[in-house]
Structures are given as structure tokens and as C-alpha cells.
Amino acid sequence: xxxxxxxxxxxxxxxxxxxxxxxxxxxxxxxxxxxxxxxxxxxxxxxxxxxxxxxxxxxxxxxxxxxxxxxxxxxxxxxxxxxxxxxxxxxxxxxxxxxxxxxxxxxxxxxxxxxxxxxxxxxxxxxxxxxxxxxxxxxxxxxxxxxxxxxxxxxxxxxxxxxxxxxxxxxxxxxxxxxxxxxxxxxxxxxxxxxxxxxxxxxxxxxxxxxxxxxxxxxxxxxxxxxxxxxxxxxxxxxxxxxxxxxxxxxxx
Amino acid sequence: xxxxxxxxxxxxxxxxxxxxxxxxxxxxxxxxxxxxxxxxxxxxxxxxxxxxxxxxxxxxxxxxxxxxxxxxxxxxxxxxxxxxxxxxxxxxxxxxxxxxxxxxxxxxxxxxxxxxxxxxxxxxxxxxxxxxxxxxxxxxxxxxxxxxxxxxxxxxxxxxxxxxxx
Numbered sequence: 001x002x003x004x005x006x007x008x009x010x011x012x013x014x015x016x017x018x019x020x021x022x023x024x025x026x027x028x029x030x031x032x033x034x035x036x037x038x039x040x041x042x043x044x045x046x047x048x049x050x051x052x053x054x055x056x057x058x059x060x061x062x063x064x065x066x067x068x069x070x071x072x073x074x075x076x077x078x079x080x081x082x083x084x085x086x087x088x089x090x091x092x093x094x095x096x097x098x099x100x101x102x103x104x105x106x107x108x109x110x111x112x113x114x115x116x117x118x119x120x121x122x123x124x125x126x127x128x129x130x131x132x133x134x135x136x137x138x139x140x141x142x143x144x145x146x147x148x149x150x151x152x153x154x155x156x157x158x159x160x161x162x163x164x165x166x167x168x169x170x171x172x173x174x175x176x177x178x179x180x181x182x183x184x185x186x187x188x189x190x191x192x193x194x195x196x197x198x199x200x201x202x203x204x205x206x207x208x209x210x211x212x213x214x215x216x217x218x219x220x221x222x223x224x225x226x227x228x229x230x231x232x233x234x235x236x237x238x239x240x241x242x243x244x245x246x247x248x249x250x251x252x253x
Numbered sequence: 254x255x256x257x258x259x260x261x262x263x264x265x266x267x268x269x270x271x272x273x274x275x276x277x278x279x280x281x282x283x284x285x286x287x288x289x290x291x292x293x294x295x296x297x298x299x300x301x302x303x304x305x306x307x308x309x310x311x312x313x314x315x316x317x318x319x320x321x322x323x324x325x326x327x328x329x330x331x332x333x334x335x336x337x338x339x340x341x342x343x344x345x346x347x348x349x350x351x352x353x354x355x356x357x358x359x360x361x362x363x364x365x366x367x368x369x370x371x372x373x374x375x376x377x378x379x380x381x382x383x384x385x386x387x388x389x390x391x392x393x394x395x396x397x398x399x400x401x402x403x404x405x406x407x408x409x410x411x412x413x414x415x416x417x418x419x
Contacts, residue, residue, distance in 0.1 A: 126286065129262065129323060129324065130315065130318030130319060130322030131319050131320075132320065132411070166283065169264075177320060200264055200271055200272065201264045204263070204264040205264070208323055211323070212322075212387055230271070231271040233263065233267065233271070234264075234271075237263070237384055240386050241386070244386055247388075248388075
């Protein structure tokens with residue numbers, strides 16, 4: 001999915017590069033040949049949140065993924081790339097008051113801790129289709145309460161494989177079920193992105209989440225996933241999801 | 254020959270080459286999660302040889318849940334069970350569909366760990382693994398409610414409000 005709108009700020013060597021519209025090609029994969037720190041946040045009032053290592057040259061999938069996430073689905077989004085030596089400065093409130101609201105940062109870290117705990121404690125639980133669990137209840141409550149800030153953390157945990165495939169799979173199923181217009185775009189994005197996971201379990205659950213979401217915007221991505229799916233069973237199940245979504249679309253139009 | 258139906262999660266039963274690290278003929282350890290026993294018994298459903306009661310059993314299982322969801326199941330020819338030497342007993346089911354509870358629920362009893370693994374291998378290699386979509390499940394439950402085949406008082410409110418919005 002190529003982002004078509006959005007803005008991003010790139011901090012490089014203590015300078016801020018304001019970037020508009022398409023992030024692809026602007027987030028400068030060629031600026032450095034070494035790994036850089038990567039910080040992504042939503043509304044500038046939130047402050048900085050996650051940090052991750054991305055590799056600038058060559059395989060840039062994680063970087064592109066998050067760039068897509070920010071540019072495609074978040075208003076007032078920003079992305080910061082910082083060198084190792086720059087990092088201490090930008091994590092202090094004096095570096096950039098717009099990007100580094102201490103209150104916002106504290107709140108995001110609180111949400112980060114909550115989401116981390118929800119996923120960590122889920123490792124001990126068993127899951128059955130259609131059955132609520134302590135994990136599903138807490139996950140949905142966090143999304144209802146914190147909206148896209150919670151989704152930001154959930155996306156990080158799933159995309160960076162900070163939880164087991166079993167728990168990530170359960171999360172994807174429930175992300176499709178929750179009725180919450182505010183986080184719809186982000187949930188849709190995460191489910192679509194998970195269709196290309198290297199785990200068949202996650203690809204399957206992403207398809208199920210999209211089926212529950214019943215959002216025809218997913219149709220082109222599911223078509224693409226079907227074309228690329230190597231597993232016969234998953235391809236057949238994705239085809240069923242596609243058929244259901246297309247039927248819904250016909251029915252509503 | 255009739256069939257035995259066991260609710261599973263299909264992705265746990267994917268094998269080589271879809272799971273690259275898995276040796277040919279092996280099954281994922283996570284598949285055993287789908288065969289959770291209680292008192293050394295495993296709950297299964299009897300499906301007639303013409304599968305005439307399949308929709309009713311699926312409806313029964315799905316209507317016991319908290320939310321509308323897809324339903325994955327494995328369907329195994331019942332003759333495999335006699336080869337395994339496992340005893341099957343009739344036992345009343347616990348779903349909102351009385352007919353299914355009384356007529357089609359079974360327990361595999363006196364299971365040892367070894368028998369359970371052997372059963373898992375039978376499921377892996379010989380059972381058809383199918384999925385009923387969430388949309389179809391909603392339709393089946395709605396139809397059953399309309400026909401009076403399901404006891405609405407036994408359906409959880411969280412499920413009922415999704416099937417019949419207030």
C-alpha cells in the first residue's frame with residue numbers, strides 16, 4: 001500500500017526535515033549506511049514513543065512498514081530518524097518542545113507498559129475461537145480507552161514479534177471484531193500488513209480479522225495476498241474472506 | 254460410516270511444507286492444544302454418514318460462544334476410532350441446541366496421553382479440515398433462532414446482540 005497523504009519530520013544530525021505527502025523515497029534510505037535509531041509517534045502532543053533499530057540500506061521492510069503506518073493513517077504524524085549520538089539530545093525535553101511533550105511522553109510510556117503487560121500475561125492463556133478471554137477483554141478495553149495510541153503500541157508488539165505467534169494471532173482476530181471507528185484505519189492497516197507475515201498462523205488470523213471487520217477497503221489487499229499465498233489451505237480460506245467481502249459490497253451498493 | 258467432528262483451529266494443523274521447519278509427516282505441537290481433555294475425556298460430535306446433521310451441530314457449537322466467529326473443525330471417519338481402540342460414550346452436550354445435546358454429543362473416554370497423540374496423528378493425516386465463515390455462522394444461528402431450534406435463553410447476551418441487534 002503506497003501512502004498518499006501525510007507528513008513526517010525527519011530529524012537527522014540535529015536538523016528537522018519536514019516532509020509532506022509520500023514518505024516513500026523521502027525517508028532517506030540512502031542518507032546513511034549504518035543502522036539508525038527510529039522513533040515514531042502520532043500526534044506531536046503525544047511525544048515520542050517507540051524506538052527501534054532499522055537498517056537503512058538494503059532490506060528496509062520494517063522502516064517502510066512504519067512509514068506507511070504513519071503516513072497513511074495518522075493525522076499530524078511524524079517520524080524521527082536519529083543517529084546514535086543524537087539520541088540523548090532528542091530524548092530530553094529541551095531538544096524540541098513540539099515533539100517532546102513530557103506529559104505526552106509519560107502517557108505514551110504508560111500505555112506502552114500497559115500493552116506490554118497485556119501481551120506478556122497472555123502467554124499463559126488458552127484461546128478458543130469466539131470465546132472471550134482475559135486477554136481479549138483487556139486488549140479491547142485498552143483500545144477503547146486509548147484509541148490510536150494503544151494501536152501504536154499493539155502494532156509495535158505484533159510487527160516486531162515481541163509476543164508469541166499464538167498471542168499475536170488472537171490479537172489480530174479481536175482487532176477485527178471491535179467496533180471503534182476511531183481506530184478503524186489503523187486496525188485495518190495492521191490486519192492488511194499481517195497478511196504478508198512470515199507466520200501462516202498470523203496470515204490466517206489476519207484474514208479472519210478482516211472478515212470480521214467486513215470492510216470492503218481490504219478487498220484489493222486480500223486479492224494481492226491470495227495471489228502471493230503459497231499455502232493452499234490459507235489461499236482457499238482467504239478466497240472465502242474475499243467472497244464474503246465482495247458479497248457485502250454488492251449488498252450495500 | 255459416520256464421522257466424528259472435533260472443533261479445531263485449522264492453522265495449528267498445517268504441515269510441511271507450509272511449516273518449513275516441520276518434518277514431513279509430523280504435526281505441530283500446538284495441534285494438541287485443540288485436543289484439550291477433561292477427566293481424560295475428549296468431547297466430539299457424531300455426524301451422520303450423509304452429513305445431514307452437520308449444520309445443526311455446527312450451529313450448536315457456535316451458539317455456545319461469546320461472539321460470532323468462524324468455526325474450524327476436523328471431520329474424521331469414525332472407523333478410525335475402532336482401529337485406535339478408543340471407547341466412545343454418549344454424553345449430553347452443553348449447547349443451546351437441545352437436539353444436538355441429546356443426540357449427537359459424544360465423549361472419547363479413558364484416554365491415555367499416547368492414545369491422544371495417536372488420535373492427533375489420525376486427525377492430521379486422515380481428517381478433512383474445514384472452515385465455516387463467520388458470516389455463514391451468523392446466518393446459521395439466525396435461521397436456527399427463527400426456526401425455534403435453539404434456546405435463546407441459553408445464548409450469551411454478547412453473542413445474541415450481534416446476531417439480532419437490539
